[in-house]
Amino acid sequence: MLRIACPLCGERDYTEFRYGGDADKRRPLHGTADLKAWDDYVFVFDNPKGPHREFWQHVVGCRQWLILERDTATNAVGVCELARALANAREDSRR
């Protein structure tokens, strides 16, 4: 059983979470009219073997969306952080 270390709730079984896809894909900014950008974001996925950063939500815990490092070949999990914290940090660096 995959065990995920939620930064707020501690280590829990993955059955408490839902998966949310590749976290390195950047959602186009709201209102972006570029059809191609949306098409890439919604339909085009890498299927990597090895390290992967992905969204998980702690559905029956704190409800926070997290970004988890997971190796798709071994299922070994690495760092797990709040998606909001990372998004805010990205915003700050943009300013």
Added chain:
Amino acid sequence: MIATPYRLPAGGRLDRDDAIGFSLDGRPMSGFRGDTLASALLANGVMLVGRSFKYHRPRGFLSAGIEEPNGLFTLGEGQCTEPNVAGTVTELVEGLSARRQNGWPSVEFDLMSINWLIAPLLAAGFYYKTFMGPTRGAWMFYEPLIRRAAGLGRGVHQRDPDRYQTRHAFTEVLVIGAGLAGLTAALAAGRAGARVVLVEQDTLLGGGLLLEDAAGPAEDWRRRVEAELQSLPNVDILTRTTALGLYDGGTVALVERRDHLQPDSACGEARQIVTTLRARAIVYATGATERPLIFPNNDRPGVMLAAAVRGYLNRFAVGLAKRAVVTTNNDSAYATAFDLARHGVAVTVVDQRNAVRRELENKAKALKIELRTDATVIDVLGTKRVTGVVLGSTSGEAQLSKSDCDLVCMSGGWSPTVHLTAHGGIKPHYRSDIAAFVPGGYAEGQFGAGALTGSFAVAAAIREGMDAGRTAAARSGHDARASELAPPVLDSTGYGIESICHLPRKRNGKAFVDFQNDVTVKDLTIAHQEGYQSVEHLKRYTTLGMGTDQGKTSNINALVIEAQSRGVDISGATTTTFRPPFTPVSFGALSGRSVGKDFRPTRRSPLHDWHLAHGGELIQAGPWMRAWWYRWAGSTAQSAYIEEMRLVRTGVGLADASTLGKIDVQGPDAAEFLDRIYANNFSKLQIGKARYGVMLADDGTVFDDGTTTRLGETRYFMTTTTAQAGEVMSWIEFLLQTAWTDLKVHVTSITDEWAAMAVAGPRARAALELALPGEDLSDSKLPYMGCLEIKIEGVPLRLIRLSFSGELAFEVYVPADHAVALWEHILSSASPLDIKPYGLEAVASLRIEKGHVAGLELDHRNTLDDLGLGRMASETKAYVGRELRQRPMLHAPQRWSLVGIECLEPGKTLRGGSILFAGTDKIEGHGRGYITSVTWSTELNKFIALGLYQGGLQHAGEDIVCAYPLKAEQVKARIVAPMFIDPKGERLRA
């Protein structure tokens, strides 16, 4: 006392003061506490325990453990029947009822054994070649017959009355297996202070030590270590517990058997318990399994694995023979030969090797054992019991000799029990020095010790156990200084295997590789000749290793034979993939308490009990139990919902809408947020007004709909559909937490906190005025799509004038605790208007008449335009899904889109799921669309439906055919606008 002819007068690890009565095929028998079913049967003189899978050959026990392929029984009676249980792992309990399997009329006299005469027809691939392919139809006819002739025990179609339990647990160190290495590892970790769980599938700790003389020095060691482990409060010992599978994150599934406690399900006692254990470190000390040798008729009752014979002798005090032949390719079988000789059995050792160590030779001589090297068994005599063997030389076809015996003990070497270590995907690798596969590595925090690693010597097992236990404890920060444990004194013979190879014989008689599935050397040869050379193909073509024993005694031998056929070195071979469960597990144990009504969680409306107490019939809708229809309206759903529809169209009804998803949206950017997630505009919504909104997914298809009410400048009350409530909540949390972190908005699910009820019908306002005297509910104060927040006796209510039915209607929201009180208050105060409750069936039917889409139409493939809602989308703002909604194919004129359908044939029924065809179409294939929702219309007195149809309303007025092939029905119907009543909406604005 029932005679037990093969029980020795003394010895063994049995409680001879505790006799246990049991039965085989109804015949009473007797054993002792400490017996397995197998040892007790052998003590009672039962050698023939079953008929083989395909050929119905007589079979006896091969082993004394979980690897047993032959001795499978049906245990219990009636509802408690459990088929295919290995007698070698069944603990003997008072009253146990066992039946032998796969013989007709009986195992002793089996008419099906004539299969033996047509055996040449039943080789690998026979079924497929004969019944599949060009004569495929034949398979449909023959399959049930073949399945009956071949096969194992049969289950029953009755509910299992026993109780099964599941639990979750954590530990710092898990040790799997309690042999020499496992006991030592548990002790080392336990002494260091770590929380330890030691699991052992057997009833006793000791593993291979239990094969030793119960009065010898090894037993002292075993008892001493067990006593120390039991004195440590931080060590949990779980016997009768099997580790079924290893999963990510150090998670292990354990199943504990408790039949020996005779659990009483009426008192809540569980027969089996499955534990999901999360361990910070794992020590595998799973030992090794002995392999058979392969020679013609090696499956006759009385041909057994050498260590098993030793176990029956020393642990269970069963003397199986007067004259035994021990045949081997390694040293380990000598221990069996010596122990048999010490018990007065005349023993011949037939060793395939050219020479044996002097030490063994001397000892054999001292015990008067006849020792033949460069020798091998080339045939077995006897049918229901071994009567002798034919011997030849390993190196050539020298003169044959015959030797009488009533027992053949064989050892083809040992295979480490690598299964659990490989569940995570780490393939075992072959070590030619011990002619066996060992773990190919371990996941982080996991270790191996003892025979599993190929270390068969006593001292090595102790050393590896110590190291593994200490390292495992250190992972949790426990001081793991070396502690001492002297190894037990064992009369160890060593291993000394040279290589394993299959020796072809020019001799008739089947040489079995997989005993349970009746796979012979010849089958493997055929498979090879036909090109099935990969081990995975070989397995599937011959069914080798696919029985309940999962090939524990056969897989490695098959790999050797296959490698030899291909002329390649075995060391390059790979095993098939090991998967959980390690040994068979009952469905009862896996499902635990999640059966029947507890199969999954059930959600209930706060009005649930009221519905039940007042004639409400419930229906499951996703996780919810919802009020379906009420007894006041009729005695069946079909009649009641029509009566309830009539109530809403002509009077007033009350419906429970509490299952709707409800979300509180607050914050300075709430309006901007709603503008982004809804396709239509919400920022311009006035305070105190509600609006119907549609959300799209990123790909431009419709995701969900609902109404959202503006309660204040920065506060909205959102509702979602019942089915999508959880999805919508996760989705908006995703957007707010990962993409729109700059928006100052907070969302909270209040689905469970607020109940909802709909008051609907021409008399709805009058009904509410009776219930809420003094409130002005006039059209000017509370117009269509208006919202009023009021209090009744201090309890807040939200009245929103919404209509799902198409009638004048109000939705009333109230904190869940007060739902029943308000519901009863409305019913009693409005009783002069004949208000009654109506259920989900009527709700869903009323909305079809009105043409409102719901979950059946919103199938995540259709667009706003498909549903006739295209004009709702804002032209002036961005919203989720706007861009991909523009994709040209989503605007193709031939898309399946929403239509209304009217039945043209009175007396006929429209059915949901019917396939739609144009009137001129040939009725075949997928048609031009399908019916999504259907109801009887009380207004139109005919069946009406909503559906998706190619080209949609371009075809309005055209006649179509609704085909329902499952019932061979075709009904003529007409495409109409999807709104059957009050198209101008005058009723809901009344």
